[in-house]
Amino acid sequence: MARTRTSLWLFALITATFAAAPAPGAAQAAAPAPGAAVAAAPALSAAVAAAPALSAAPTAAATYTNPVSAGTVDTFPDPAVVKGKDGKWWAYGTTNPIFNSRGETGEHILPTLSSTDLVHWTYAGDVFPLTAKPSWWPAGTRPWAPDVRYYNNAYRLTYSLSVGGIGLATSPGPNGPWTDRGQIVPAAGGCPSGTIDQAMFTDTDGSYYLYWGSYDTICVARMNADGTAIAGPVTQIGHGRRMEGGFVVHRGGYYYLFYSDGGCCDGAFSGYTVKAGRATSPLGPFSTPTGVRLTDLTSKDGNVLAATGNGWVGPGHNALATDLAGQDWLVYHAIPQNDPDFPPVTGANGATLNLTKRPLMIDRLDWIDGWPVVRAGAGPSNGAETAPVTTWAVGSTFDSGAAGFTGGFTWSGGLLTTAAAATSLSAGSVAGNVRVEGDVRGTAAGISYGPVTAWLDSASKRLVVDGAVTGSAALPANFNYQSWHTIVLTRRGSSLVATVSADRLLQDVATVSLTLPAGFAGGRVGAVSRTGSADVDNLGAAPLSVPVTSLAPTPRAGALLPAYTDEFTGTAPNAGWSWVRPDASATVSGGFLVRPTQAGDLALGSNSAGVLVRDAPAGPFVVETKLQFDGVRGNQQAGLVLYDHDDRFVKLAHSVLPLNGIANTFLQQTEFTKEDRRVSNNAVTSGPSFGGPAPATMWLRLLHRDGVARMASSRDGVTWEWGAAWTMARPLRIGVVAMGGTGATARFDYVRTYAAG
Template identity: 85%
Template sequence: MARTRTSLWLFVLISATFAAVPSPATAAPAPAPAAATKAAAATYTNPVSAGTVDTFPDPAIIKGKDGKWWSYGTTNPIFNSRGETGEHILPTLSSTDLVHWTYAGDVFPLTAKPSWWPAGTRPWAPDIRYYNNAYRLTYSLSVGGIGLATSPGPNGPWTDRGRIVPAASGCPSGTIDQAMFTDTDGSYYLYWGSYDTICVARMNDDGTAIAGAVTQIGHGRRMEGGFVVHRDGYYYLFYSDGGCCDGAFSGYTVKVGRATSPLGPFTTPTGVALTDLTSKDGDVLAATGNGWVGPGHNSLVTDLAGQDWLVYHAIPQTDPDFPPVTGANGATLNLTKRPLMIDRLDWINGWPTVRAGAGPSRTAQPAPVTTWTVGSTFDSGSAGFTGGFTWSGGLLTTAAAATSLSGGEVSGNVRVEGDVRGTAAGISYGPVTAWLDSASGRLVVDGAVSGSAALPANFNYQSWHTIVLTRRGSSLTVTVSADRLSQDVATVTLPVSFGGGKIGAVSRTGSADVDNLGAAPLFVPVTQRVTDPRVGALLPAFSDEFNGTAPNAGWSWVRPDATATVSGGFLVRPTQAGDLALGQNSAGVLVRNAPSTPFVVETRVQFDGVRGNQQAGIVLYDNDDRFLKLAHSVLPLSGFANTFLQQTEFTKEDRRASNNTVSSGPTFGGPAPQTMWLRLLYRDGVARMASSRDGVTWTWGAAWTMARPLRIGVVAMGGTGATGRFDYVRTYAAG
């Protein structure tokens, strides 16, 4: 289904109904400059940073007022393959098409660190925003709080503004992975936190310090990397959990919750609060076994067609690790390669998901739309726009009321956008004009239709803002934001019936500047998720209903557990003091052979664990150092004494290819109530997990890879005092 819809999307992009149409009144419009007409990439293949840098973790992204896209990454050894043995501090990339990237320098030179940074710290997880004529880059220090740097341009020069959040921030998980957000009233918020709490606080009027109470809005094992967007009346909090940076054992995933306030409470698609002490549903992106491990720590960007894209990092499974490097803090570090990735973000039934649920892409995909059908960045001229504005220094400008129109027209479903500044600056599409009216303090839409919306009281008309007009069918939506990062401060939606027309730069009165003005065919949304895995026929020879007084024929023990019984239709397994974690190979495993063909193994388990590391579940087991485990696990909540999370834990343990050491990495699925259903789908060396709270509706999660031989097993371990009651173990043919 996704492939068919993508084909339709490409068809729309080249549809003649949206071709640039020469205006009858303009016999020979001036040709557009190269910036407006050069062919953009038709496809891309992840990672998009390949050939430019070796790694680019925790990417933040923005479309600059210079018309380029800019991305900023965590301090890392980006040129290790070129012989560099050290790191770059907050490296920067630029692109004209979101596909081909160029290294553009570092926010801070290694030899010019701010003097207030604590010794031994490394800057992490930059976040980029634009408002009040400045790019604002926040970053977290591995030791020492959250800092701010500002610049008039997206590539510096950057001015150190010091620490804006101290290490003792009031959030129990410390001060990393911050992201800013601007609400519709112009107020600023900061989200931050990691391992295992995300917090939010309102900032002061200039966004340089926390001014409000610190509110905990998310609890989850290894929860971090919060990033908020506002859409259709909801605030969506994207976050990652599962562990970012452990090579091929990284279990990172991106999940989401939404709220009606930037302060929460945020809930998942099934209504679980992000502060509930359980693992969460709401997967946006997870590993699928196609060669990418640990996809996560996202930001979000919108292309010129209005299509959203998730920007994130992921780890190449076959080449996951750097050799030892010299860190920016002077220490010798063992780091994981995390290159820059992009993939289409779909909104289906009010919730975001990457590629309709298909996960990170491995093969060539249709590229983002990054050129306009009509329009220009005005880098080298007026691009055929005629009227009262003049071209000067890479933009259109006027000192008085004026309109300047394009030489070509557009029609159909269309997205028109432009950067504007001035007390009455705006853009037009056909018979409709959208402009910023400082006299009334409103975003005004007038012409063929009319309407308006209040702008924030602190709105700065002399700073750049982006106005977007989106036409879909008979509806026109107009928005204004500072930086196109899904934090619009005003929205007007109106019915329209006109056919199309030219686009233009507008000033209703006084001086105004307009830049990056253009129109592109509106994207075609994907409205259906990819189909979840299906279960085939029951395989009785590999199943057990536990209806007798002992497990049926076919089971055997790895270390017999004398406390295990079969009674009342259940396999009853009290948790053992032993475990299978790394060197703790002392727990009993009840095992049986698995089918030689693709299969799904399922169990229903009742589990009453309340103490850390108690767990009960199923395994695909080869030996004590090579297995996949899907269990209801009780794990401590970092920063809170005697507080535990009920987690659906899917863990891989195996030997690390680089040094043959035994390693273990978890990823986490949906909620884990006392009674739950667990499934493992195994096909072609890939195992994918699922869980359910009713045995009917399943939450499918991440995948790990592990080749055969594997046996089906049952475990209950991690500390005495709890009991796992398994209603059955059923094995099905994979559908």
């Protein structure tokens, strides 16, 4: 594939025409329409005239196909990604057998990949060699779930230990060498669910936070001034069955907590999904789109990513990356449905392990009505997708010189540098909706876009925008002007937004929003120093991404199928039903099927609960029930099943499940579970996924189409929260269960079956 990365819709918006652009500060012509051409600057001198003109029109629109790690490594779980100051993207993964297909039987500790385009990746070594583990690691340790940040001239990689505790390593470069900084959170770190799956965050005031926790609580604490230890109280910010993998970004005035729930790594039975809540403080409280707090004792809405039955299972444990056009991308792992498991391997801890393959995936992350969702809700991709934009229309990483830029800065060792006030401008210029960015360091360093300059003013401790428009925002008191920061100028129509961050991970520490004057036409891109020494690197501009604003269509119910429907208006279920293990306590009364919960169950080797079943329609269908359930004790549950036999079914139930780590506390969960035989060893296996909130009265739906069952739930019977999907081919019957422990009662208002719309 071509190395130029741009989107089909960008290609349609951009032409190859060229026009003269005014010098910075000159009067501006009428503003072009959004998406107008990138223009070449007029000949200013012999040196400028000799520089190649750069067009915004790409030669082709490139695509990618998941997993993007294919051909490089076999697996890459729990990915963390950062755009290094060397201009490349770097990814770090959980300890795993990345080269098993090449004959290696062991693991690599926190393997590292690099890429120039977020699509083609190269193995770049490991954070710690197997022969050089830190001496303080407890016996049996396998490091998990790295997170990487850049600030104060160092890359800071945190990781969790499988035996508990969080460690820190630092490096001057994204590929090491890494220096062990010891343990920053002990195994007993104050969060009831333990100390794994950590991620750092920098707030707008420059303060640092650490998020961590797994199975079933996520916690946060403020860190010390240099981000090397916990310095504040530990706050619980999320409760959920198997909730883990917290990752926080700041956008549009909100703090968004991404997290995963369900099972991460049980082969084809992994129920991982990504969800999100948001808050107005990094300490929470975080809430879902419907207002459920993440600490509420119920399953949550706010789906970002879930399996759809298209070949990928258990997508989750995400990070984020932003391409040069400003499009965000969810970076995550997922499991190939048809090749989910490794053979036994020798773990980094010396034990023999049975592990799941979890390769590296990327997909477009849309922000619709203020909430993140992958591919507008379409889920993990399994075909050709438009690739990230990772080549500038105008700009350079300056790896081999300063071609295309001229002025007062000089090229040295892969960057532009100056000892005094100076400006260097690109030969090409940009117009229309664009994103301009550059890495800068220095007490008055900045970048320019036409007659607008954004720069770091150490004297006033502000991000200053001046020229055609003026404005400023305070920088944190601890802002280090001698460490690299990324300044971004984003133009959409008449709006111009300037931001600054340490590492482009949606944690800007200053933002200036301005309105451009009428007739603003853009211009060239520049490196700027207002006074004194400054360095600028990775400077360029790309046409701005076009946001997706509408969700993908969700499934709907079609015509009611009366032959497969029961309104429970008589004194017994209608003639279509039969029993697998009769339940004498079940009655039909007052328009309800009433089922007290049984002591039995329908799980793995415990198959003693009664299942009321009926045939399913021959074609695609949706089965729905309205359920009232008063369960309060662990494992009590009631709901629908698509049932073949006791060891092969999918279940959608309101389940009461214990909250791990907190005694006598239970979650009301919308549980969506698949049970079947594992292909690799024929063992009966059960894996859960979790849907939206589970109130005392709720509606449940199961869609079955083309060998895939997908769940939905509702709190009003009108608005549906669609969740994950499990593959489950026919033959299947529609069933009703109430089980998991006596003492609760399920009241089914109806079981209606519809043709799938």
